[in-house]
Amino acid sequence: xxxxxxxxxxxxxxxxxxxxxxxxxxxxxxxxxxxxxxxxxxxxxxxxxxxxxxxxxxxxxxxxxxxxxxxxxxxxxxxxxxxxxxxxxxxxxxxxxxx
Numbered sequence: 001x002x003x004x005x006x007x008x009x010x011x012x013x014x015x016x017x018x019x020x021x022x023x024x025x026x027x028x029x030x031x032x033x034x035x036x037x038x039x040x041x042x043x044x045x046x047x048x049x050x051x052x053x054x055x056x057x058x059x060x061x062x063x064x065x066x067x068x069x070x071x072x073x074x075x076x077x078x079x080x081x082x083x084x085x086x087x088x089x090x091x092x093x094x095x096x097x098x099x
Contacts (some may be wrong), residue, residue: 003029003061006041015048024059031061 004027011049014020023030039045042051055063 002027003031004035005031005033006036007032008036011036011040011052012049016046016050021054024057029059029061033062034062034064037062 004023006023010023011020011030014022037053040049042050
């Protein structure tokens with residue numbers, strides 16, 4: 001089975017609709033960057049999200065990242081994010097904001 005790297009939104013929305021178990025069924029292991037954890041723990045996140053990240057399942061991995069790697073990954077996604085932003089009407093639905 002494969003693994004995936006996820007950001008905040010898929011995890012948040014799957015928790016909100018009680019379908020988080022789809023991730024391990026489809027992918028086995030889910031990896032989130034260390035920077036995602038604080039977004040899920042944020043005071044403005046739904047309680048179900050905060051509870052879940054405070055007791056993460058065995059199939060979730062949050063590996064230690066070398067200094068600067070998050071910036072490199074973020075910078076490499078900038079062209080993709082710019083294209084998506086131009087093509088879609090985005091609203092800020094991150095778990096840590098606006099709930």
